[in-house]
Amino acid sequence: MxxxxxxxxxxxxxxxxxxxxxxxxxxxxxxxxxxxxxxxxxxxxxxxxxxxxxxxxxxxxxxxxxxxxxxxxxxxxxxxxxxxxxxxxxxxxxxxxxxxxxxxxxxxxxxxxxxxxxxxxxxxxxxxxxxxxxxxxxxxxxxxxxxxxxxxxxxxxxxxxxxxxxxxxxxxxxxxxxxxxxxxxxxxxxxxxxxxxxxxxxxxxxxxxxxxxxxxxxxxxxxxxxxxxxxxxxxxxxxxxxxxxxxxxxxxxxxxxGGKNPLIVMEDADLGEAAQLAVNGGFSLTGQACTGTSRVIVMKSVAEEFTNNLIEKTKALTIENGLNPDAKIGPLANNKQLKNVLNYVNIGKEEGAQLVYGGSQLTGASFEKGFYIEPAIFTNVTPSMRIAQEEIFGPVIAVITVESYEEAIRVANDVEYGLSASIVTKDIKLAKQFTHDIEAGTVKVNRTTTGNLINAPFGGLKKSxxxxxxxxxxxxxxxxxxxxxxxxxx
Missing domain, CATH: 3.40.605.10 (Aldehyde Dehydrogenase; Chain A, domain 1)
Structure with missing residues (x-):
């Protein structure tokens, strides 16, 4: 082009x-x-x-x-x-x-x-x-x-x-x-x-x-x-x-x-599909969506395999000028956004979370004139960390491990926001229960946290x-x- x-x-x-x-x-x-x-x-x-x-x-x-x-x-x-x-x-x-x-x-x-x-x-x-x-x-x-x-x-x-x-x-x-x-x-x-x-x-x-x-x-x-x-x-x-x-x-x-939207990944989930949903929800639009996936709450027994899938699919993303038809992620919207996201990456490190992928400002001929950043993935995140509580509005995913569905719900609801939330599971009964338990205005099953129909109501709960x-x-x-x-x- x-x-x-x-x-x-x-x-x-x-x-x-x-x-x-x-x-x-x-x-x-x-x-x-x-x-x-x-x-x-x-x-x-x-x-x-x-x-x-x-x-x-x-x-x-x-x-x-x-x-x-x-x-x-x-x-x-x-x-x-x-x-x-x-x-x-x-x-x-x-x-x-x-x-x-x-x-x-x-x-x-x-x-x-x-x-x-x-x-x-x-x-x-x-x-x-x-x-x-x-x-x-x-x-x-x-x-x-x-x-x-x-x-x-x-x-x-x-x-x-x-x-x-x-x-x-x-x-x-x-x-x-x-x-x-x-x-x-x-x-x-x-x-x-x-x-x-x-x-x-x-x-x-x-x-x-x-x-x-x-x-x-x-x-x-x-x-x-x-x-x-x-x-x-x-x-x-x-x-x-x-x-x-x-x-x-x-x-x-x-x-x-605002939002701090969770994607819950259960043991029975197709982990490749779950990872793709997390990438789509967390990194499309360079993470700049109020309904973007910023927390992935995953069962401990499948957390390692899920994270490997998440990293692999994130690596495959092409970061370029959005006018290039091959681009999957464009720049952040402005310099303020860039500084904010980089600041939260540093906060995550200081809090003790493990940055397992990305999080750096991109440099070089293709990026020097724009506000480009690698999508960031954190593991070893606890629910009380700032990167798990505060809206970042950028391509940063915090992976939180839990032992049970009940714990996942407690973690998902333990934020001041309640905009969008999703669960990945094959258990229809559990999915139905999730729609009642979660504190969010937009609730999804086996779909990304992002996106809404023009003919369906949209809005959040709590401070969203x-x-x-x-x-x-x-x-x-x-x-x-x-x-x-x-x-x-x-």
Missing amino acids: IFLLQTSVKSYENYINGQWIASVSKETFESINPADTTDVVGKFQSSTEEDVKKAIDAARDAFPGWAKTSPSKRADILNKAADILESKVDQYGEELTREEGKIISAAKGEVKRTAQTLRYYAVEGLSFTGETFPNDDPNMDVFTQREPLGVVSVITPWNFPISIPARKIAPALITGNTVVFKPSSDTPLIALRLVEALHEAGIPKGVINFVTGAASKIGDSIITDPAIRAVTFTGSTQAGEDIHRKASLTTRTQMEL STSTFRESGRVGLEFFTQIKTVYVGY
Whole structure:
């Protein structure tokens, strides 16, 4: 594959009230390719609170008209936007890889999934309504009706920078809300492409607004403004807790946060299959998934054989620029991520865990300009170690040995998170028991901890989520609506 050198860096603007406009600050920041830091993907607006206020005001003013817009017209816009995304999968996939680092097949798959999400909510939104209740008065009807909330703030991370926004924005729009969208500053271009598609699809001015910039400068204003009726956020638990504290009593919040997800490997498991599930869950997307496998809890009797399989399959992974079709792992998303993962590798060593594979920053001609690291595998890990308790958000797997299923469950649940968990076993009865015993919002059997369907609910327990409203699936519409109970006498 030949990578073309860019001759100029394009500047991109905010999208407010149906227009692409520069920030009042007149300042920009650069989005950098994590595989090659000399490659600047684009320049984006360093927005201010004044820019955010303009976006919120535009969304507030557009809300009454959008709320009255027919559901079929809203659905038509979502479907047209999906058409636009699908027609540009190759371009957008390459841009996503350049901006975030994930391998090209995953990037193109994410763009396609985003289009599917828009189409899914275009259909589901047409039948999402209230209920009618029987009563003893033959001259009265009692029913509920669902109504949109108003202005919704959408704040999203860099690891799935177009699909996560879509699963928030699509249900918000189809139910009649207006949106102020702030993407991660690491991946603003692919987020902009989603807004661009909605613009080209004919969405009315002010219905969706897009501002870029540092959370430290504009994060509070997008949460605390009195016009904001709801905030939906995906990111770190620390940031989510901060948002939850700052939001007012009348502002609804939806937080999908961190994870420390276990894969339990029983004695009867196919150990080769179990090792592949661990590799797929822990190292795909360079370990940068909130549902990624970070702990493997394995029965002591098969731990050595399993670990040998895990190391062998990890060695077979090709680490390269994600634009190379042979790559299985790309770089970490930014220098902060690289330093964080390397720090945790050192912490694991200091705690007494045994680093049996990887964990080093990659050097040499192919890696010197990017944030590359070898996937790391630790053994001799105890449940109380920091590498077994804290979210690393990188390609690090901690192997913990146990004597029984009961011990495995205790270890799996003994963290502050509860996002995703899986077990590998041929025992159907035990698998069924696992689905009840595990403290996680997403539970899997003989599958990776990563991945979720667009038509099934997604969310965590404990500090992985506010556990109020789920994302994805039909229930993903509930967060964006409020219920009125109506009594009509005749």
